[in-house]
Amino acid sequence: MRYTASAVLSVVLFSACCTRRPAYVTVPQKQFRSAEPAALPLEPQDRDQLLAFFSHGGNRYARGEVSDDAAKEHRRALDALADPRNLSVRTNRPARDFCDMAVILCGQTALFHNRRVVQQVVDARDDRPPFPAPLAVTDGHYWWIFRHSHGVLTGVVVVREVQRQTAEKTP
Numbered sequence: 001m002r003y004t005a006s007a008v009l010s011v012v013l014f015s016a017c018c019t020r021r022p023a024y025v026t027v028p029q030k031q032f033r034s035a036e037p038a039a040l041p042l043e044p045q046d047r048d049q050l051l052a053f054f055s056h057g058g059n060r061y062a063r064g065e066v067s068d069d070a071a072k073e074h075r076r077a078l079d080a081l082a083d084p085r086n087l088s089v090r091t092n093r094p095a096r097d098f099c100d101m102a103v104i105l106c107g108q109t110a111l112f113h114n115r116r117v118v119q120q121v122v123d124a125r126d127d128r129p130p131f132p133a134p135l136a137v138t139d140g141h142y143w144w145i146f147r148h149s150h151g152v153l154t155g156v157v158v159v160r161e162v163q164r165q166t167a168e169k170t171p
Contacts, residue, residue, distance in 0.1 A: 025121050025136040025143050025159075030040060031061050037155035038149055042082040042168075050078055052168070058142060058160030062105055070139060073111040080108035087153040089146075091132065098137040102146075111139045 034053045038046035054074050056062040068074060080086045086105045098117040099106035106112055119133040135146045135153075138161060147155035 015164040023118055023120060025118050025145065032058055034060075034157055037145075037157040039155055040081055040087055040146075040153050041084045042078060042156075044082075047078045052074070053158060054142075057145065058158075070111070070141065073109060073139070077105075077109040077139075080105055081153075081156065083108075088133070088151055089148055089153055091135075091148060091151065095117050098135065101135065105153070112144075115139070139168045 034045075035049055038050065042050075051074070053060060054071065055065045057066040057068075086108055088104055089101045090103070091101060095101045096116055098115050100111045101117060102112070115137045117138040119126045121130075121134045121136050130147070132148060135148060136143050137146075138144070140162055143159045143161060145157050145159065146153045
C-alpha cells in the first residue's frame with residue numbers, strides 16, 4: 001500500500017512537471033500576416049492577395065518569391081472559400097477537429113483534415129476578445145483564422161506559423 005501511494009504521487013508530480021503546448025494562436029506583426037481579414041465569400045482581389053502572401057513564404061515584405069509546397073491545396077482552399085455554399089459551420093457544439101465544424105469546406109479541400117481547431121486567438125490589435133471566438137486551424141505552415149457569425153464563416157486572415165519558445169529556468 002505504501003509503495004502504491006508513493007508511485008501515484010510520483011506520477012502526479014512527474015505529470016505536473018511536463019508541459020503541454022498552449023492551445024492558443026498569436027497573431028504576429030503585420031509582416032507575417034495577410035492583409036486585414038478578407039471577407040467571405042472570397043472576392044478575386046482578396047484571393048490574389050492571399051496567393052501572393054503564400055508565394056512570398058508568409059512574409060508580406062519579402063522581395064522574392066519562394067516555392068509553396070502546398071500551392072495546389074492553398075488554391076483549392078481559396079476556391080472553396082469563394083463559394084458561399086461552403087461557408088457553413090456548426091459552432092453550437094464543442095468540437096476538437098476543424099472538419100467536425102466546417103464539414104462542407106473540408107469536403108472541398110484536404111488542407112484541414114485531421115487538424116485541431118483552436119478558439120483562443122491573441123491579437124494585440126483587438127481591444128477585447130472577439131465574440132464569437134474565431135476558429136483557427138493550421139495547415140502545418142500557416143494558421144487560417146476564420147471569423148464567423150450565425151453559422152457562417154464571414155472572414156479569414158492567414159498568418160505564418162510562429163513557433164513559440166518558453167524560457168526554461170536554469171538552476
